[in-house]
Amino acid sequence: MIFGLEFPAIEQLVEWPNAFGDEGVWYGFNKIALINMVALVATSLVFILAARRKTLVDGTLVPRGPRNLIESAVSFIREGIIMETVGADGLRYLPFLTSLFFFILIGNIFEVIPFFHMPANARMAGPAVLALLTWIYFIAVGLKHQGLKYFWNSVAPPGVPKALLPLVIPIELLSTFIVRPFSLAVRLFANMLAGHILLVTFSVLCITLFSATLLALVLPFSFAMLVGLTGFEIMVAFLQAYIFTILAAVYIGSSMHAEH
Amino acid sequence: MLATLSVIVASATAVANELTPVVEETKNPILPVVSEMFWSGVFFMALWAMMKFVLLPPIVKTMDARAQKVRDDQAAAEAAATERVAKIEQYEAGLAGARSEAVSLLEQARSEGDAERRTQIAAAEADVASLRASAATEIADAKVRARSELASSIADIAVGAAEAVVQKPIDRSAQVQLVEDYVNRAGSQN
Numbered sequence: 001m002i003f004g005l006e007f008p009a010i011e012q013l014v015e016w017p018n019a020f021g022d023e024g025v026w027y028g029f030n031k032i033a034l035i036n037m038v039a040l041v042a043t044s045l046v047f048i049l050a051a052r053r054k055t056l057v058d059g060t061l062v063p064r065g066p067r068n069l070i071e072s073a074v075s076f077i078r079e080g081i082i083m084e085t086v087g088a089d090g091l092r093y094l095p096f097l098t099s100l101f102f103f104i105l106i107g108n109i110f111e112v113i114p115f116f117h118m119p120a121n122a123r124m125a126g127p128a129v130l131a132l133l134t135w136i137y138f139i140a141v142g143l144k145h146q147g148l149k150y151f152w153n154s155v156a157p158p159g160v161p162k163a164l165l166p167l168v169i170p171i172e173l174l175s176t177f178i179v180r181p182f183s184l185a186v187r188l189f190a191n192m193l194a195g196h197i198l199l200v201t202f203s204v205l206c207i208t209l210f211s212a213t214l215l216a217l218v219l220p221f222s223f224a225m226l227v228g229l230t231g232f233e234i235m236v237a238f239l240q241a242y243i244f245t246i247l248a249a250v251y252i253g254s255s256m257h258a259e260h
Numbered sequence: 261m262l263a264t265l266s267v268i269v270a271s272a273t274a275v276a277n278e279l280t281p282v283v284e285e286t287k288n289p290i291l292p293v294v295s296e297m298f299w300s301g302v303f304f305m306a307l308w309a310m311m312k313f314v315l316l317p318p319i320v321k322t323m324d325a326r327a328q329k330v331r332d333d334q335a336a337a338e339a340a341a342t343e344r345v346a347k348i349e350q351y352e353a354g355l356a357g358a359r360s361e362a363v364s365l366l367e368q369a370r371s372e373g374d375a376e377r378r379t380q381i382a383a384a385e386a387d388v389a390s391l392r393a394s395a396a397t398e399i400a401d402a403k404v405r406a407r408s409e410l411a412s413s414i415a416d417i418a419v420g421a422a423e424a425v426v427q428k429p430i431d432r433s434a435q436v437q438l439v440e441d442y443v444n445r446a447g448s449q450n
Contacts, residue, residue: 010289018295026294033299040303040310047315051322061326067319074319094320095312102311103304125296130304189290 006204013200014122014193035120039106043099046070077101081246086253093252096137100130101245108192108237111199112230119237122192124185127244131185134248135177142255153258180251184244191240195233202226407443415439 021028047070049055055067063071077098082090107120120126142150155172156165202225209219415436422430 011287014289015287021295024295026298028293028295029299030296032296033303036300036303040307043307044310044315047311047319051315051318056322061322061329063322067322070319071323074316074323095316096308098316099304099308099311103307120300123293123296124290125292125294126300128292129297129300133301133304 006208008200008204010197013196014118016118031116031118032120032123032125035107035110035116035118036103036126038110039103039120042106043102073101074098077245081242081249085246085249086256089256090249090253093141093249097245097249097252100134100248101241104130104188104244105237105241108240109234111192111196111233111237117199119192119196121188121240122196124189127185127188130188130244131181134184134251135181138180138248138251138255139177141252145256146258149258150255154255158258180247184247188240188244191236195229195236198229199226199233202229408440411440411443412436414443 016031017023018025018028018030019034046066050066050070055063055065057064074094078091078094081097082094086093104121107126109119110116111119111122139150142154146153154176155169157168157172160168202222205222206219206226209215209222415432415438418439419430419432419435422435
């Protein structure tokens, strides 16, 4: 209780009971799992709708309807992320990066969807899994392109004077194999959790101020902040999906060539 | 040094022991939950597989086909532009050839015209000269005829006048010869 506001505990904001499976079991299915499932189903549905023949203007390759949206998104990932960070060699990783982008974006956007109001990535589990998979993926790409020399090239970049290696190796080891996945996961998780707490704070404030007292005079400001922050969170949802995806692309690109 | 370290370790252990029951009682909302990690992993892997084999290929295929069509159309446009330039050059070359041919034809026509003109002028001058010559001949003949007629008439008049003066016949042929000589001398002086 702060200044008469009953603010819920953090557990109440982010923890959800299982719809099936007892608490603590590995297969317990809760709201977060549901959002992740919706991310899979919604993405698949939009892509399937976009791939229909009807989404092309008759007899041409001109897109219309949902194909415009999906092609813009795919083009954004292909041209704006892969070509900018990896180059044409990285186009083969389009499926992984597209999946990352859509899975994170839809998971994030549930922050502002009525009756859900919970970004899946405000829980550490999702970002941790995605960061872990990205970590495994870029190491696998490195091994594929450079063989076992990848590990040495990663910690001792070519061109570094030998005298500096004792300093560079621990730093690179830490930054490439420990900090990268950790920062990927924490960045996404922390941003989404902070946004979620911010929206909850202003929602609670609006509810509390909705009373027959003088405090109701402050309500419009609080509500305006809530509306503004909701728009801001939509931007953050997109931005975080973009940042995660572009960093994954950068890490994959750096694994492909020793000079990185 | 070792004593200090052992004191620190002992203190840390004591603090940890004091905190351990609290940590066990409170669930940290930041730590990942296994079930959420499991479902998150399952759904992401499913999306990745779907994306790779089902969802993305038709979209990318259409995009690539469109990009290829754009490239082909651009190449065709560039080829058409090149062809247009070549045709313009060919046309201009033809035009220049026609121009030079026209100039040469004009020159040829002009020179032929000049030659023809000269020929015509020469022929005309020859005609004129011939006409002038024939006219001169005719004039000369006419002169000769007129002189002879004049001489005869003058001789006749002179002989008649002389016979009238002397009241006797005069040698007509000698008088005529005399008059003709005079007329001829007078004609040669004109």
